[in-house]
Structure formats: structure tokens, C-alpha cells
Amino acid sequence: MPRAKANGVEIEYDTFGDPAAPALLLVMGLGAQMIAWDEELCERLVERGFFVIRYDNRDIGLSTKFDDGPQPDLTALLSGDGSSAPYLLADMADDAVGLLDALGIARAHIVGASMGGMIVQSIAIAHPERVLSVCSVMSTTGARDVGQPTPEAMGALLVPPADSREQAIEQSVAGSRVISSTGYPFDEERVRERAGAAYDRSYNPAGMGRQLAAILASPDRTEALGHVELPTVVIHGDIDPLVTLSGGQATAAAIPGAELLVMPGMGHDLPLGLWGSVVDAIAKNAERATGA
Numbered sequence: 001m002p003r004a005k006a007n008g009v010e011i012e013y014d015t016f017g018d019p020a021a022p023a024l025l026l027v028m029g030l031g032a033q034m035i036a037w038d039e040e041l042c043e044r045l046v047e048r049g050f051f052v053i054r055y056d057n058r059d060i061g062l063s064t065k066f067d068d069g070p071q072p073d074l075t076a077l078l079s080g081d082g083s084s085a086p087y088l089l090a091d092m093a094d095d096a097v098g099l100l101d102a103l104g105i106a107r108a109h110i111v112g113a114s115m116g117g118m119i120v121q122s123i124a125i126a127h128p129e130r131v132l133s134v135c136s137v138m139s140t141t142g143a144r145d146v147g148q149p150t151p152e153a154m155g156a157l158l159v160p161p162a163d164s165r166e167q168a169i170e171q172s173v174a175g176s177r178v179i180s181s182t183g184y185p186f187d188e189e190r191v192r193e194r195a196g197a198a199y200d201r202s203y204n205p206a207g208m209g210r211q212l213a214a215i216l217a218s219p220d221r222t223e224a225l226g227h228v229e230l231p232t233v234v235i236h237g238d239i240d241p242l243v244t245l246s247g248g249q250a251t252a253a254a255i256p257g258a259e260l261l262v263m264p265g266m267g268h269d270l271p272l273g274l275w276g277s278v279v280d281a282i283a284k285n286a287e288r289a290t291g292a
Contacts, residue, residue: 001062006098007091012062013055013099017046022132022286023105024050027096029114029138030157030215031208033061033198041275048283050109057119058087058095059207067206072213082217086210089115089142089218093122097130109286111135114243114268115215118142121251124232125224132289133231134255135282138240138268140247141254142220147247153179153268157242161205168203169195176269179242183265184273225254231288232258233281237266259285 034054056063112120117139140147156175162168172195236248252260
């Protein structure tokens with residue numbers, strides 16, 4: 001897969017479809033590599049007329065790691081002291097815009113899942129001229145009184161790093177059972193396969209810790225989202241235990257004209273049974289964009 005220099009870091013990325021088509025940038029969540037955007041899902045978006053770009057956020061996958069920098073103090077971060085975070089969500093948003101620069105793309109539709117939703121919100125705030133439309137999936141505004149995880153989901157998120165490939169896969173299965181959509185079949189074989197592929201490609205739990213620090217240290221975006229004037233759809237599951245529904249509701253309420261789609265039975269994942277609805281929502285929202 002190709003690599004691009006963006007915002008002072010190197011970003012690993014992949015593309016699908018015709019580069020002449022409107023660009024759609026997919027931004028993944030905490031600790032998740034770009035391969036978490038399933039190739040079949042990307043191809044479905046291509047069929048709807050998009051040139052699809054997925055990439056590894058900094059500190060994960062094959063993009064630049066920050067292993068040599070200062071390490072975050074999670075206790076202090078959870079207490080509201082963000083000084084130990086090596087970077088913020090705004091820096092990760094600048095990475096995404098830098099990737100668009102490297103690809104010669106002036107404006108793009110942007111779709112983000114979980115932390116990726118926080119990043120696309122940050123792009124829309126800081127770089128609205130680079131955005132055609134916004135889709136924020138299972139995410140939140142950064143306000144501390146909305147979108148907070150259940151204790152069980154937080155426990156699944158903060159497990160100690162695995163000592164082996166087998167343990168990493170077992171942790172992924174166990175965590176997925178906690179946060180996955182209960183309204184759709186749990187495909188353990190698929191979860192195991194994806195976890196093994198992610199481990200083999202790049203296993204970097206320290207990078208995930210630094211990404212979590214960026215989330216905790218970044219400011220509440222609610223007020224700034226009130227100035228976003230872009231076609232926006234917010235997608236959220238009604239039983240999401242990791243970023244609870246109030247996070248999606250707050251996001252839609254903050255952005256003028258945003259549409260909120262609450263998916264029954266959806267947790268903190270994108271089950272196969274919802275792909276059609278998600279693709280339809282992205283395409284419909286993109287149709288509202290000018291200059292698309």
C-alpha cells in the first residue's frame with residue numbers, strides 16, 4: 001500500500017475506485033487500523049460513485065509511531081490534566097488534511113467512526129473549505145457529560161496489552177462481545193480473522209494509549225460545531241455501550257441542520273446487516289453537498 005508525507009508524519013493509505021470521482025475519506029477509531037474499514041464496504045461506496053480513501057491514523061498500523069516521545073499519564077488525563085498527551089485530535093485532523101494535500105484533493109466527503117468521528121468533526125471545524133459533507137458514526141462532541149462508556153465497556157477498552165497473538169485475538173473476541181451490536185448475529189469467526197490480520201499487520205497497544213490521551217486532552221467541540229455549515233449526518237446505535245447514544249444526540253444537536261439516524265440494535269460496531277443503511281445515509285448526505 002502507498003505512503004504519503006502529511007503534516008510532518010508518514011501516513012499509510014489505500015484507495016478504491018476512480019480518482020476522478022468525488023473523494024470520500026474514511027477515518028477509523030481508537031487503536032483501529034484502516035483495514036477495519038472492510039474492503040467490501042469500501043467497494044459498496046465505490047458503487048455509489050465515490051473515490052474511497054482509507055488510511056492508518058498516526059501511531060497505529062503502518063503510519064508514523066510516536067514511541068520515542070513522552071508517554072501519557074492516564075491517571076492525570078482522566079482527572080482533567082491533558083499536559084502529558086503527545087498530540088491532540090486537532091493534530092490528527094491536520095494529518096487527514098495533509099493526506100488530501102498529498103493526493104491533490106481539494107475537497108472530500110469525510111466519514112469517521114468513533115474516534116474517527118471526533119477527527120472528522122475537528123476537520124469540519126478547522127478546515128471547512130476542504131470538506132463537502134460530514135458523517136459522524138458512533139461518536140461524540142468531547143463534552144464530558146455525554147457519550148460516556150458503561151463500566152463494562154470501559155473495562156473492555158482498558159485491558160492490559162496482550163503477550164501473544166493468541167491472547168490478542170482472545171481479547172478482541174471478549175471485547176467485541178461487550179461492545180458489539182446485539183441486534184445482529186455475533187460472528188466470532190470473522191472477529192477472530194480480523195483480529196489476527198490486525199495483529200500480523202501491526203500490533204502497537206502503546207500507540208492506542210497515546211490516541212486515547214489525545215481524546216482525553218482535546219477540548220469540548222460543542223460550541224465550535226455550532227459554526228459548521230456542512231451537510232452532516234450523525235449515525236449512532238441505540239445500545240452503544242462504549243460511546244453511549246447521548247454522544248450522537250449531542251453531536252447532531254450541536255451542528256446546524258444535522259440529521260440524526262439512530263440504528264436499533266446497533267452497538268459500537270458496523271454489523272454487516274447495517275452496511276446498506278450506512279452506505280445509503282452517506283450517499284444521501286453527500287447529495288446535499290455543493291460542488292460535489
